[in-house]
Amino acid sequence: MQPGYPQQQPPPIDNNMTMSIVSIFLFWPLAIPAIINASKVNTLVQQGDYAGAQAAAAESKKWSKWAVIVGLVWIAIIVVCCLLGGLAGLVGGSNSNY
Secondary structure, eight states: OOTTSOOOOOOOOOOOHHHHHHHHTTOHHHHHHHHHHHHHHHHHHHHTOHHHHHHHHHHHHHHHHHHHHHHHHHHHHHHHHHHHHHHHHHHHHTTOOO
């Protein structure tokens, strides 16, 4: 480092907090570790631990992605089951006379 030159800051690290919060509405058991890791990123950057901050951001992103994937698959399964149940009710209920 040359004297008289300001220390160069590394590029900002995205903590993925938005994705973590969105994922809590889809599948909260996997979103909790995502939020915990996302909340560590800014603290680690302030302490100068950029490698740790990048690792926490990567973990947050991983857990968020899994929460979103599992949540969307779960919602798709529920929709398919409801549609199949409704169709079964229509087919089975059309033969009865009340």
